Amino acid sequence: MTSRGRRHLVLSLAAAAAAVSARPMRAQITATPSVFVAYVSHQVDEGFGDERTSGPVLGADVRVAPTSWTELTVTGYAGTLTPDSGQIDARRMSDIELSGSLFATPWLAFQLEARARSYSTSLARQRWLSLTVGGELREPMFDGAAQAVIKAGLLPVVDVSGLPSPNFAGTAAAGFELLRAPLTGSVMFSFERYDFPTTSNGPRSEQVVMVTAQIGVRFPR
């Protein structure tokens, strides 16, 4: 491409950007920062029985709604899970997620979520990368002061360090969100399930169960 052609392209893009930015905002952008505490139970079965660690995690997220039909959420949390038996080590769980929701109707949204998670012990660190595709049902209750939420999704892409990709990976959640402007809150039960291919060690499956209590403030109030 010649320098003249490049300049023409840049000018065209600038004009298009200016035109888009000049369009009137149709809906007010809202942002909802929240903090939450969750009880996490992580269970692993490698063929030698149920290894379970559990404990509280603390986290925060920011949910931004650019329009009434889209949402973007960034979530991060971390905590130490202690073993229920003395045969395994405690581990530190860290997680960061980026998700986007597109509302087909006020009560049905499609979600796409990217997640990076790690489990760290004194000996090793296991890294999880995954992509979730799912949907979410929201039904208002109490004249909109709360809503019942049910989510479900599949994880078509899961990359775990030191392990093959699971044959099946799914997630689901159910709970309630409270909307008492400007405060928001939620109580959610979420569940993740991973079934890995059978190796010489036998079948391996893992599941993560969380009960989360969250509170946030929506801006503008």
Added chain:
Amino acid sequence: MTSRLVRCAPRLSLVTVLIAVAVSVAPRVAAGQATTDETLQRAIHLYEDLQVERALTLLRQVISPSTPFVVSPAQRVTAYKYLGAAHAILGERDSATVYFRAALERDPFVDLDADEFTAQERALFEQAKQQTFAVAVRPIARARIDPRTESVSFVLVSTHGVLLSAEIRDAAGNESLIFESENDGVREVSWNGVLASGRLAPPGRYELVVRGVSRLDSTRVDSARLYFTVEHDRPALEDTLPPLQASDLLPEHYPPSAATTELAKGLGVGLAAIAIPELFGKREFSGASRGLGATVAVGGLAVGVLGFRWRHEHSEIAPNIALNARRRAERASTNAEIASRNEGKMAETALIISPAAGAGP
């Protein structure tokens, strides 16, 4: 063809006869009236020339029952008036009074012009008026009045001092007194179209009833009636909008099933919390997953029950109630504007008052 002509012949001959009779009679009636008028004019001219005897002869011809000519009531009254005047000139007071009374009884509005009649004649005429008792109302002409600024005039007369009253009577017999006072002679009474109820007279047929009680003899009572119609002349009124129907409004209360729906939502979350570990977890893991799920399920049940009760107690749909109230207010406001415009048009109502014939209402 011939037979049709034969059948038509009697009908044609009857028509021909009727036309011939009409043609022959019509000029005679017109000629009769013209002759009476000419006779009257000649009599008046003779009277003015003081050829009173000759005038009397002609005037007597006019009032004679054997006169071959048609005499209108007005011509008869004029004849009586001049007969009275002629007799007064001749000094025949009693005859003069009799003829004056005859004129007054036929038309209480009759009067002697001071420029045309002598004081002696007028004195006898006044005497005749004292002896005669009659009240009358003059026919009205069609008139259009603005009740805010104008009125229709009824001209009443009494031959001598009376307690005179005039009232408007509508078709239902409701009476509105528009005049009551002592009167002697001609009196003009105005009416602005408003009835005793304070409302403008609605369109319809009315009767003006004039009553007089003689001051000379309270046993003598006379009355006169005038029939007329009232029409309203105003711009067309607008119709107000009908009240909002149920189909025009949003439901203001949730149906009874809404409470069950709230319960179902809570139960749905609770069931999901129980079902998720069972479905996804395949019952491989025990402990926390099921325990936490069960805890959330109980929470969901509790929220569902709360929602059920809450919806029972709060069945109103507040946004719909507000919207309906706004719609009702808008409708009321629109109707108030229409009513206001209609009041303005009503205020511009003009009355068209026309004389009416026939029996009273």
